[in-house]
Structure formats: structure tokens, C-alpha cells
Amino acid sequence: MSLSLKWTMKRITTKFEFKIARSAESYYDVVILELSDGYFTAYGEAAPSKRYEKGPDAILALLKSKEQQILALSLEDHENRQTDLERLFPESYSLQSAVDIAFWDLYGQRSGQALWQIFGAQKNMVASSYTIGISDLEIIPEKLKEAAPYALLKIKLGTDYDHEIMRAIRSQTDKVLRVDVNEGWKTLDDAKRGAEWLAGENVEFLEQPMPAQQLDDIAKLREFSQLPLVADENSVRPEDIPGLVGAYDGINIKLMKCGGLTNARKMVELAHKHQFDIMLGCMVETSIGISAMSQLGSFARWLDLDGNVLLAHDPFVGVGNEAGKIILSDMPGLGVEPRL
Ligand SMILES: [Mg+2]
Numbered sequence: 001m002s003l004s005l006k007w008t009m010k011r012i013t014t015k016f017e018f019k020i021a022r023s024a025e026s027y028y029d030v031v032i033l034e035l036s037d038g039y040f041t042a043y044g045e046a047a048p049s050k051r052y053e054k055g056p057d058a059i060l061a062l063l064k065s066k067e068q069q070i071l072a073l074s075l076e077d078h079e080n081r082q083t084d085l086e087r088l089f090p091e092s093y094s095l096q097s098a099v100d101i102a103f104w105d106l107y108g109q110r111s112g113q114a115l116w117q118i119f120g121a122q123k124n125m126v127a128s129s130y131t132i133g134i135s136d137l138e139i140i141p142e143k144l145k146e147a148a149p150y151a152l153l154k155i156k157l158g159t160d161y162d163h164e165i166m167r168a169i170r171s172q173t174d175k176v177l178r179v180d181v182n183e184g185w186k187t188l189d190d191a192k193r194g195a196e197w198l199a200g201e202n203v204e205f206l207e208q209p210m211p212a213q214q215l216d217d218i219a220k221l222r223e224f225s226q227l228p229l230v231a232d233e234n235s236v237r238p239e240d241i242p243g244l245v246g247a248y249d250g251i252n253i254k255l256m257k258c259g260g261l262t263n264a265r266k267m268v269e270l271a272h273k274h275q276f277d278i279m280l281g282c283m284v285e286t287s288i289g290i291s292a293m294s295q296l297g298s299f300a301r302w303l304d305l306d307g308n309v310l311l312a313h314d315p316f317v318g319v320g321n322e323a324g325k326i327i328l329s330d331m332p333g334l335g336v337e338p339r340l
Pocket residue numbers: 180182207208232233252
């Protein structure tokens with residue numbers, strides 16, 4: 001079997017500017033991988049986040065210089081491949097993820113099974129939320145209209161006008177909300193005030209209320225908060241998980257932070273071991289990344305896999321999303337194809 005690899009950079013545009021506590025973007029450049037054995041074509045995606053690594057140009061340069069080493073990676077020994085990927089690309093977990101996803105896709109296609117079957121997951125899973133990024137107050141009604149089919153909304157806070165955002169949303173809808181602060185509350189007092197306020201607003205949980213390095217404060221907040229706390233910026237890779245015991249109730253696993261499906265599966269195991277609830281999340285990604293993470297969907301208590309439905313145009317077709325219900329296919333591998 002001789003493998004070949006192609007890569008392209010794709011600009012993906014969101015329907016609305018996507019703003020969180022630390023950044024605002026209306027488009028993202030992602031790197032798409034195509035791994036072929038001459039018979040099957042497998043796909044991978046790197047959607048690098050500025051919070052964790054350099055941008056897509058750095059990824060293109062790495063691909064160019066390390067193509068042969070990628071093609072020499074093991075298709076069957078996933079653990080070893082991940083070790084090799086961490087050695088090859090220590091600074092780009094989204095590239096590790098892209099390569100790992102493409103190898104899993106090829107592995108699944110060759111074995112004739114969908115990855116969720118190989119992973120021992122189920123087809124049924126909880127519904128995904130739909131994210132309302134931080135926006136000018138005037139745009140909120142328009143965003144809520146876009147989100148109308150979704151029963152669960154994830155709201156981004158962590159601004160100096162959190163109360164106004166919440167009021168604008170609550171004046172239009174009584175849906176269950178999840179709140180992601182993206183490290184935006186900087187002091188324990190602010191975070192306590194926020195947690196107390198939101199506990200009365202039909203909120204399901206608080207995600208990353210404070211900066212990742214303030215873990216001691218977050219542990220104190222957890223003792224005080226009625227709402228469960230979910231780690232995101234604190235829950236990057238498998239080795240982070242044991243250190244979160246006592247500070248959080250749940251962890252958010254994302255492929256682009258952890259380095260791919262091999263590590264995501266490891267994080268699922270560690271979450272079970274340390275009794276964390278599991279959330280599966282994403283960056284703004286195409287249906288390649290979202291379809292990959294959805295293969296593990298049934299292991300999650302909460303899903304936030306909306307990166308592809310936030311796009312104005314998704315260059316790939318993969319899992320379905322019907323009002324937040326993610327539909328896995330029986331197609332071997334990831335079940336992803338370019339959109340014609
Ligand atoms: Mg988050």
C-alpha cells in the first residue's frame with residue numbers, strides 16, 4: 001500500500017461574525033488533508049485556534065517539510081501514531097488532529113465500518129446546542145431567529161455588558177441556555193456574582209468561567225456555585241484531566257486542542273475514571289471535523305457540535321444536523337465527501 005497526501009487551505013465564512021470573550025472573526029482559514037491509498041480517499045481537517053497555536057500558514061509549512069514522515073505513520077497502531085505525531089508536530093495539535101482523523105478515516109474505510117462502530121459508540125446521542133456568539137445587542141433578535149430550530153443554546157459571555165446580553169436574550173426566549181465565559185471573569189468575586197446571577201436564569205452549566213491559570217479560584221467557585229462548571233481552556237489534552245478533579249464537574253473535549261480522535265478517546269476514558277461529565281465541542285470547522293467528533297457523540301452528556309452549521313457554506317457533507325440532532329451515517333470511516 002503506498003499512500004499519497006494532498007493539502008489545501010480553505011477559507012470558511014460564518015453566517016455572523018463569531019465573537020467570544022477574547023476574539024472576533026468572520027472567517028477562518030482551515031487546512032484540509034486528503035489521504036489516499038489509490039483506492040480510498042480519506043479526509044482530515046486542521047482548524048487552528050489562536051488561543052493554542054500559530055495559524056494555518058505554519059501548518060502548510062509543516063506539511064511541506066514533513067510529508068514523508070506523515071506518509072510513513074502507522075495506519076493500524078493508533079497509539080504509536082499519536083506518539084509520533086506529538087514528536088513531529090509538538091506545537092500544532094490541530095495538525096496532529098488533521099493527520100489522525102485522516103488515518104482513522106482511511107482505517108475505517110478499509111475495514112468497511114463506520115468509525116462510531118469501531119469505537120463501540122452508539123448511533124443515538126443527545127442533541128447539540130447552537131452557539132450565540134457575543135454580539136451587539138441589536139443583532140441578538142436576528143441571531144435568535146437563526147437559532148429558532150434549536151432547543152439548546154450556548155451563549156458566550158465574559159464581557160462588560162453580560163447583563164444586557166442576557167436581558168436581550170431572555171426577553172425573546174425561555175430556552176435552556178448554556179453559558180461559556182471563555183475565561184472572561186477575572187476575579188473570584190466577579191465569578192461568584194456571575195454564577196449566582198445565572199443560577200436564576202434557567203442556565204444548565206457554566207463553561208470556563210475564569211482564566212485557566214486561576215484553577216485554585218475555580219475550585220473555590222465550584223464550592224459556591226449551584227451551576228456545574230465545565231472546563232474548556234483548562235481541559236486541553238489527556239494529561240490535563242487528573243489535575244481538574246475538585247475544580248470542575250465536566251470537561252469539554254475538542255479535537256483541535258487534544259490532537260485528534262486517538263487522544264479524544266483517551267480523554268473519554270480519563271473522564272470516566274475521574275467521574276467528569278463529558279462535553280464534546282468544536283472550533284468553527286467544516287463537516288470533516290464535526291463528523292469526526294460526532295463518532296464519539298454517544299459518550300457525551302452534552303454536545304456542542306455546531307461549527308459546521310454556523311458556516312455560510314460548508315465545503316463538505318458529513319453528519320446531518322436536524323435542529324441539533326446529529327445524524328451519523330453507516331458509511332465506512334468518517335462518512336465525509338466534498339460538497340459538489
Ligand atoms: Mg468553550
